[in-house]
Amino acid sequence: MKSYKFRQVIKENVGINNPVFVQILGICSTLAVTNVLKNTVVMCAGLVFVTGLSNLTVSLLRKYIPSRIRMMVETLIIAAYVIIVDVVLKAFIPDISRQLGPYVGLIITNCIIMGRAEAFALSNPPTLSLVDGLSSGLGYSYVLLIIAFLRELLGSGAIWGFRVLGDWWINWNIMIMAPGAFFMLALFIWVVKGSFMKEKQAATAGSPQPASAGGKS
C-alpha cells in the first residue's frame, strides 16, 4: 500500500501532472537557463535540492505553522535553502554562478516549489513529501535538459561546450536568444499535449488520485 502511494506520487510528478508542460509552472527559469546545457544541469540540481528539502521541512513543521501566515513561513524556508545553494555555487563554481546571475535567487519565486509546499507538504507526512518534492524537481529537470540539449545543439552546434557538429553547420543564433526559448518550449508542449493528452485524460478519469492537488500558486 505504502509503496503504491510512493509510486503514484512519482508517476504523477514526472508524467501525467508534470509541473512544466501540464501545469505550466516555473517557466521563467525554464526559459532563462536553457541556452547552455552546463548551466541547466547546475540549475536543476539546485532546484531538486530546494524542492526536496523545503517540502520535507514544511511537512515536518506543518502542525506548528499558523494557517494565516503559512505563505510567509514557506517562503522563508525556501529562501533559506536557496541561500545555501547560492553560497555553495559561489564557492565551488563561481563562473557558472555568475552566468546564472539572479536566476539562482529566483528559485525562491519558482511557483513549482511554492505550489508543492502549499498543495502537498502541508497535508502529507514528511517522507512522502520528500519524495514528492524530489520527483517534481526531477519532472522539471528532465524537461529542461531536453530543451537545453536541443537549444545548445541548434544554437551553437555544441553539447556541454564541445562542438559536435562540423563546420558545415551554421548556428541558429536565434535559438540561444529569447525568441528561440519561447518557440522551443511551445513546440515541446505542442508535441507532448498533442500526442499524450487523450491518454492523460483517460488516466485521470479512470483512477482516483489521492495526491493530485493542482499546485497553482
Add this chain to the structure above:
Amino acid sequence: MTDGLFAFGVFFAAIFTNNILLTNYLGMCSFLAVSKELKTSFGLGMAVVFVMTCTSAINWLIYYYVLVPYDIVYLRFIAFIIVIAAFVQLVEMVIERLSDALYAALGIFLPLITVNCAILGASLFMVIREYTFVSGLAFGAGSGIGWAVAIIAMAGIRTKLNVRSKVPFGLTGAGITLIIAGIMALAFMGFAGMISIT
C-alpha cells in the same frame, strides 16, 4: 554621462531593449495565466508598475545601508522577499481603507504580485548591475512599464485570437501564448542597439 541622463537611458532600455519579460523571461507565470482579458491585464500591469518602482527603491536603500555595511549580503534574498511581501500587504491595507474603486481595480491583483518573479528579479538585477539610487529607481519603473506593455499587448492579441482562429488542440492555451510571446520577443529585438545598458 551624467547620472540623470544615464537613468533616463536605463529607463527606456528597461522598457524596450531589455524588456524584463521578453528578454529575461521574468514574470512568465502570471503572464501566461492572466493575459486572457484586456481589463484584468491592465489592472495587473498597473499594480506591477507601482509595486516594482517602490520595492526597487526600498530594496536599494536596504541593500546599501543595511546589508553592505554589516557584510550580510548573502541574506539579500530573504531581505528582498520580506520587503516585497510586507510592502504588498501594506499597500493592500491602505488601498482598502482609502478607495473602494481603486481596491476593486488593483486590490485583487496584489496577492498575486508577491509571487511574481519579475519583482524580485528587478531588485536582484538592480543590485548585480550596481545601479545608483536614481538609475535603480528608473530601472524599477521602466521594468514595470515594460512588463505592463507586454502583458497588455498579449491580452489584446489573445482576445482577437479567441474570436476568429482555430488553434490545433495541442497548442491551445499555453502553447499558442508562448509562440506569440516568441514573435513579440522577435519584434522587440528590433529595438536592440538603440540603447544598451551595462
